[in-house]
Amino acid sequence: MTIDALEARRPPASRSAASALLWPAVLAATAILSLAPGSFLPDWAVRLPAGWKLPIAGYISVFMAWLVDQASFGLFTFRELTRGVAWLLDWPLGLAKAMLVSGFAIGQGSQAVPIAPPLPWYAVFMLGVALGWRLGGRPLALLVAGGLAYLLIFGQWASAMTTLASVLVAAPLGAAGGLLLGILCYRSPRFERALSPLLDLAQTVPVFAYLVPILFLFGFGPVSAMIATILYALPPMVRVAVVAFRAVPEEIVVLGRMTGCTRHQFTWKMLVPSARAGLMVGVNQVIMLTLNMVIIASMIGAGGLGYDVLTALRRLDIGRGLEAGLAITVLAILLDRLAQAMARQSERGRVHRKEGAGRLTGRRFWLLVLALAAALWAAAFLAPPLAVFPAEWQLSTASYWEAMVRWINVNFFDALDAFKSFVLLNLLVPVRRFMLGLPWLWVVVVVMLAGWRLGGLRLTVRVALATLFIALVGLWEPAMLTLYLCGVSVLVAAAIGIPIGIACATHRRLWKVVEIVIDTLQTLPSFVYLIPIVMLFRVGDFTAMIAIVLYAVAPAIRYTAHGVQGTAPELIEAGIANGCTRGQLLSRIRLPLAAPQILLGLNQTIMLALSMLVITALVGTRDLGQEVYIALTKADVGRGIVAGLCVAAIAIIADRLIGAGAQRLKNRLGLA
Structure with a gap:
């Protein structure tokens, strides 16, 4: 007879009495051991002996050094592979930054010869408002206009465009990678079971920990920051994609089989379009996590609003830091609302004409908007001063915030x-x-007891291994x-x-x-x-x-x-x-x-x-x-x-x- 069967046969009154006395006894023992652990337990149970600690950190460092310095795949080394990936990702990132921030030039550094300016602020403003108008009508257009106006008026435009350029590259890559992994998980339960622990780790390991190996493998710079951002934002997309695919009605799956679709045709012509509304929720999560990562990624060269906030923190400049932080919040809200509007349109299955869109079809509307943006870009090329938002129109509340903190410090x-x-x-x-003061062995015992009471043997083993790992790595x-x-x-x-x-x-x-x-x-x-x-x-x-x-x-x-x-x-x-x-x-x-x-x-x-x-x-x-x-x-x-x-x-x-x-x-x- 199993332990669970014995537990079930035990009289309910005795079980409830035992449960009622168990945890008070554990708490009392914990308090006593914290005050005088050496009186009840041997030294090795109180403080883990140095000889028991595993030098895992040293092994990882040695392995990473070997990987970077000596590992080879025949035609190229591992270092060349990572640098090649960085070079490949630098192209779309450089293009986005040139379009929004720096402009286009031939050559590098002091030898660079400018050939075209970036999109001027009024062109980006018009494109953003047009996108909001098309996706959500007048309310969303006004929200986009107000958010972009904040970035302009409070002097956050250049940094915001740098951050936006990174988001425009990292978010699609993170969403695409999550989508592909989600498809593999949907097709193969074994692959999903193997990937699930890695996704758990990716979502629980601190963001700073992402930066250390990436900095070691890819060097310092915006590309490394973008890779860290993609890895941070990808796991939710995988999970959302799997849930969205499993929510596809069974009749659609049966229809795909009956019509003789190949696996490729079923995936991209039936499964993904049917799950589009759910997938857009995942895309929205990727965008939010990408923006959440911008400050931390600035520590390895991302720049933009994150760098401004980090610099303000180092200088304790509350005003500049708050304005830059609010700029990230504004950018997050705008992208979130636009992504939600796209998700609603995907759920409806077609684009409805919004208020004020007139009789223009989608294609004609965007041709007109893009033509106007090109004309504004040409105007900035011919008259560069027009592309710069006048400094006298900008405002700042930094001095007021600093004065408020000084007043609080003086008076309170x-x-x-x-x-x-x-x-x-x-x-x-x-x-x-x-x-x-708690003995490490007693903490392990208490965690195992909690696992046993709440989830049985499997949960007990999992939490025990996790606790022992913390102890054994020192x-x-x-x-x-x-x-x-x-x-x-x-x-x-x-x-x-x-x-x-x-x-x-x-x-x-x-x-x-x-x-x-x-x-x-x-x-x-x-x-x-x-x-x-x-x-x-x-x-x-x-x-x-x-x-x-x-x-x-x-x-x-x-x-x-x-x-x-x-x-x-x-x-x-x-x-x-x-x-x-x-x-x-x-x-x-x-x-x-x-x-x-x-x-x-x-x-x-x-x-x-x-x-x-x-x-x-x-x-x-x-x-x-x-x-x-x-x-x-x-x-x-x-x-x-x-x-x-x-x-x-x-x-x-x-x-x-x-x-x-x-x-x-x-x-x-x-x-x-």
């Missing part, structure tokens, strides 16, 4: 410093000491610091986000206001959070915690609101019929049924907190994020990859345990 320094000291002494420092202490800071930040974000989400679920007007705020928080680049917080609180763990909470609170709010709002109406009516008050409806019906959704929101909060934690290494944290950042500055491939894999291991453990807990709760509530 004592209060802010007292609040910071209170949180440090009463929350952060005790939790940090507690986590660092990064246990930075991992505990990561866990401490991430855990405290997630708890604070949940304490703020869940009540706000509950309030939003019961007050629609409040939700409309909060939704705008969290949308802005999610599109604003993560680096932008650090600038004002560092100026107010200086560097340290408290500053990192505030930045992480601001960046990660959105999923806690959104998932809670959706979960509470999604309660079945008949259950609410039954509660009202039984005389439940409004508070009872919330505490006894809405919240219990929304608990699985709230857990999933907590999971997303943890993922965002871990991704932000690596960025907060710039403000003085000493966790795994600092390990990744140091590896990037020293081009230490092995150290960066191993530290990134440790962050991924923490993310995978949290994701699997919370996912299993949410599923178990759904089963118990009958929601599965």
Whole structure:
């Protein structure tokens, strides 16, 4: 008889009593071991012996050096292969930058002879408004016009065009690569099973960790930054493509077989067109992630708005940093709305004439727009001053933001410093000491116990291997610091986000206001959070915690609101019929049924907190994020990859345990 069968035969009362006593006992033992681990466990169980640590980072560094310096494929070396790929990708990137930023020239450097200017601002403005008009009518055209006007008026046009050039190349390549991999996964379940762990790693490994091997393989420059951006944005497209293909109606698949389509014909003439609406959602995700990567990619030569934000952070220039960060947000919103409009048109299957499009068909409309753009380009060629937006028309709010921060520091320094000291002494420092005092072996045992209770043997093995990996590579202490800071930040974000989400679920007007705020928080680049917080609180763990909470609170709010709002109406009516008050409806019906959704929101909060934690290494944290950042500055491939894999291991453990807990709760509530 199996263990599960014995578990099922056990009387329910004894099982519930054992479950009720198990975790309090574990927590009590954990507290005791944290205070005096050496009194109960041998030294090797408290601190991992140095001889047990695996030099994986050194092996990876040696392998990468061999790969770059000695590996050969007969006709060419590996270095020549990577440089060839970089040269090939440099062509479309150079063309896009020439079209939007630098213009066309013959020769390089000081010997370059200009032959044509870039598209002038008014031509790009007209093309953007025309595209918005055609895809979404007057509202989208006005939105595009307002966004582009912001870039012009606040002096962000040149940097925005540099960023846009990278997006126009990286996003199609990322979408195409994700589409091809999605087709392979749809055709071959074995390939999907083999690729799925790699996609999990790609989505959980910190972005900084991408940069270290890419910098080592492809060198410093915008092409390396674009490759890192593509790798970062590709995994969601793969997953969305697989889901979209599997959602294609069965009758279409049967029709393709009955009509004798070859595999190529079925894929490109039936499967992909039928899944177009879902695929456009993936394209939208690729665009958003590409823009999310622009600041980090600027660390290896991307330039553009990301470089402006990074420079502002290094100088603590809150005004310039905020304007550049808002420019990235504006660009993200414009591209997002345009991609959504394209997805809606794909879903309808044909292009409808929008308001104001007149009687022009699609082809005639675009011929007219392109002819006008060419005429404006020629005007810029003949009269170059016309292509430059007048400096006297530009505005800047940088001085006002700096003055506001100075005023806050002058008038509220004592209060802010007292609040910071209170949180440090009463929350952060005790939790940090507690986590660092835990024996590594006991943490492994607790994680395995949680895996066993929530998901059985398979989950136990997975989380145990991930935890042991962290211990055996010699990064246990930075991992505990990561866990401490991430855990405290997630708890604070949940304490703020869940009540706000509950309030939003019961007050629609409040939700409309909060939704705008969290949308802005999610599109604003993560680096932008650090600038004002560092100026107010200086560097340290408290500053990192505030930045992480601001960046990660959105999923806690959104998932809670959706979960509470999604309660079945008949259950609410039954509660009202039984005389439940409004508070009872919330505490006894809405919240219990929304608990699985709230857990999933907590999971997303943890993922965002871990991704932000690596960025907060710039403000003085000493966790795994600092390990990744140091590896990037020293081009230490092995150290960066191993530290990134440790962050991924923490993310995978949290994701699997919370996912299993949410599923178990759904089963118990009958929601599965």
